[in-house]
Every structure is written in structure tokens, then in C-alpha cells.
Amino acid sequence: MSLNTKTTTLTLAAATLLGSSFATFAEGELNLYSSRHYDTDERLYSDFTEATGITINRIEGKADELIARMEAEGANSPADILLTVDTSRLERAKDAGVLQSIESAVLEERIPANLQDSDNQWFGFSQRARIIFYDKASVDNPPMDYVSLADPAYKGMVCHRSSSNVYTQTLTAAVVENHGADAAKGWAEGFVANFARDPEGGDTDQLRGIISGECKIAVANSYYFARGLRKDVKGLSAEIDKIGWVFPAQEAEGAHMNLSGGGVAAHAPNKDNAIKFLEYLASDQAQQYFSAGNDEFPAVPSVALSESVAKLGEFKADAVDLSAVAKNVPEAQKILNEAGWK
Numbered sequence: 001m002s003l004n005t006k007t008t009t010l011t012l013a014a015a016t017l018l019g020s021s022f023a024t025f026a027e028g029e030l031n032l033y034s035s036r037h038y039d040t041d042e043r044l045y046s047d048f049t050e051a052t053g054i055t056i057n058r059i060e061g062k063a064d065e066l067i068a069r070m071e072a073e074g075a076n077s078p079a080d081i082l083l084t085v086d087t088s089r090l091e092r093a094k095d096a097g098v099l100q101s102i103e104s105a106v107l108e109e110r111i112p113a114n115l116q117d118s119d120n121q122w123f124g125f126s127q128r129a130r131i132i133f134y135d136k137a138s139v140d141n142p143p144m145d146y147v148s149l150a151d152p153a154y155k156g157m158v159c160h161r162s163s164s165n166v167y168t169q170t171l172t173a174a175v176v177e178n179h180g181a182d183a184a185k186g187w188a189e190g191f192v193a194n195f196a197r198d199p200e201g202g203d204t205d206q207l208r209g210i211i212s213g214e215c216k217i218a219v220a221n222s223y224y225f226a227r228g229l230r231k232d233v234k235g236l237s238a239e240i241d242k243i244g245w246v247f248p249a250q251e252a253e254g255a256h257m258n259l260s261g262g263g264v265a266a267h268a269p270n271k272d273n274a275i276k277f278l279e280y281l282a283s284d285q286a287q288q289y290f291s292a293g294n295d296e297f298p299a300v301p302s303v304a305l306s307e308s309v310a311k312l313g314e315f316k317a318d319a320v321d322l323s324a325v326a327k328n329v330p331e332a333q334k335i336l337n338e339a340g341w342k
């Protein structure tokens with residue numbers, strides 16, 4: 001194959017050291033800023049290059065660092081695309097002015113309305129459900145909704161990650177949106193009172209806590225569990241049968257969904273390629289790969305789930321407007337702090 005199939009990856013630190021490492025405009029190139037932290041995304045990029053001949057230059061870093069970098073670079077930014085996880089970060093990027101509205105009939109047709117920004121500055125390409133897991137041997141009546149995680153019946157049993165984590169913030173912001181700020185306050189206090197331990201680690205560590213016996217109940221994104229079903233995850237897969245799961249609030253708002261998505265950079269030098277890339281992410285091929293490669297739910301409803309994801313079963317997703325939820329994040333952060341959620 002030609003040179004065009006090459007994918008360049010730099011860490012944010014390395015790219016910063018090199019200064020402006022990419023040509024701002026280069027025919028047949030695309031400059032991607034990504035905070036998705038999954039090795040499997042490699043396939044997405046190489047498939048795109050193979051299909052289009054467009055080379056992807058990639059800078060990876062934390063979402064907030066990438067957004068700050070785009071702001072600092074301003075009109076000279078080489079960024080064509082920002083990819084990240086969680087609606088609150090996509091909204092933060094929009095508020096910072098580093099994205100632009102685009103027109104794409106393909107994206108309008110493929111991506112459901114509640115999974116895209118009303119100004120077309122960002123689009124969701126995959127989803128994960130934030131659900132409740134429990135130790136089948138010791139928990140007879142697991143919580144059936146998010147509100148019940150604060151029920152005193154579960155005192156000393158529940159594990160969740162820290163309040164500095166975006167998943168915690170957005171789940172709390174969704175509780176604010178669905179139940180009101182006062183209810184969310186009481187909820188956060190009750191949740192903290194039920195902690196089995198101080199928040200620590202990532203979502204996989206919450207699941208490992210159930211295996212080790214430290215946690216009886218834990219909350220995590222679905223893809224961490226599905227990954228443990230699909231391949232060997234240390235401290236999880238060997239005894240994963242011990243873990244049961246609940247899609248919460250099925251009689252009410254439905255399971256909280258966490259979105260991964262992206263948008264075209266405000267000053268994208270290769271805007272046409274950027275739109276092509278987003279349209280590719282909405283294709284059947286890429287959508288299947290989100291499910292098969294990273295155990296996520298495709299954003300495009302007609303795309304089949306991979307085996308590991310299908311095993312979780314059918315459920316009702318919370319259809320709340322995610323950009324409204326994202327606007328509650330500062331309030332959610334305050335509520336978490338006041339509740340003493342570490």
C-alpha cells in the first residue's frame with residue numbers, strides 16, 4: 001500500500017515538544033485529537049485510511065488538555081477533529097468555542113437526535129450504560145434504580161469511583177435532571193453513607209471489588225463488564241460468574257447512558273476530510289467495530305450488537321437530553337463535594 005496507510009500517533013507531551021508537528025493543511029490528511037483511551041480504536045483509523053486514502057495524524061491526551069490546547073492554538077490549530085468520551089466534555093468543548101457546526105445528511109440520518117448536539121457541533125458515535133453490579137451470593141435484593149443506591153439497607157456495601165471522575169459527575173448531573181437538585185443532594189449523602197470503602201480506582205476496579213469481596217454492589221459502565229466476558233481481564237474474568245447486573249430504573253427513566261463522540265474543530269484546515277471521518281464513524285463497519293472492539297453500544301440503532309454486548313440483554317435507556325444533563329455538571333460537582341464524596 002502507499003504511504004497513505006500510515007497512521008501517526010503522538011502523545012500530547014511528545015507533540016508539544018515537537019511544536020507544530022503537522023502541516024496545517026495537507027491534501028489527504030486528517031489531524032485527530034483524541035482522548036478515547038482504547039487500543040482497539042487503531043482498527044477504526046486504519047480502516048478509514050484504507051477506505052479513503054486519507055492519512056490520520058493523531059494526538060492523544062486527556063480531554064481537558066486537548067480542549068485547552070485547541071483554545072491556545074486558536075485559528076492556527078491543526079486540529080480537524082476532537083474525539084472524546086462523555087457529553088459533559090463535548091459540551092465543554094462547544095462552550096470553549098473549539099468546535100464548529102457542520103452540515104451532513106449522512107449524520108442527520110444515521111445518528112438519533114438525542115445523541116447529537118442541537119447545533120451539530122458534536123455527534124455521539126457509541127454509548128455505554130452505567131449500570132448496577134452485585135455479588136450474587138450475598139445480595140438477594142439488589143438496588144433496582146439509582147435512587148436506591150442511597151437506601152440505608154445497603155449501608156457499607158456500595159463501591160463507586162471518585163467525584164473527580166467524569167462518569168460520577170455526569171451520573172449525578174442526570175439525577176439532578178431527572179429528580180431535581182434537592183433529591184440529588186439527599187441521594188449523594190445517602191450514597192456516601194453506603195460506601196464500602198473510599199472511592200478508588202477505575203470502573204474495572206469497582207467490578208474487581210465484587211470479586212475480592214470488598215464491594216457487594218458496584219456501579220460501572222457496561223463495556224468494562226462486557227470486556228471481562230469477551231477476553232481475560234485480570235482479577236475479573238476468571239470469577240465473573242459471581243457478578244449479577246441490573247439495568248436500573250426500568251420502570252422509570254431507564255438506564256443512564258454515557259456517550260462517546262466528537263465534532264469538527266472550529267478551525268479545521270481539512271474540514272472536508274473531517275466530515276468524511278465523522279460520516280465513516282457512523283457507517284455500519286465502524287459502528288460494528290465500536291461494539292466488537294470496545295464492547296460499546298452502537299449509536300446507530302440498526303447496527304447489530306457484538307456477542308459480549310448482546311449478553312447483557314435488552315433494556316430501556318434513559319432518553320433524557322444529554323446536553324441538558326451536561327449543563328448540570330457544575331451543580332453536580334458542588335453536590336458531590338458537599339456530600340463528602342471523595
Ligand code: FE
Nearest residue numbers: 037085203221
Ligand atoms: Fe471508560
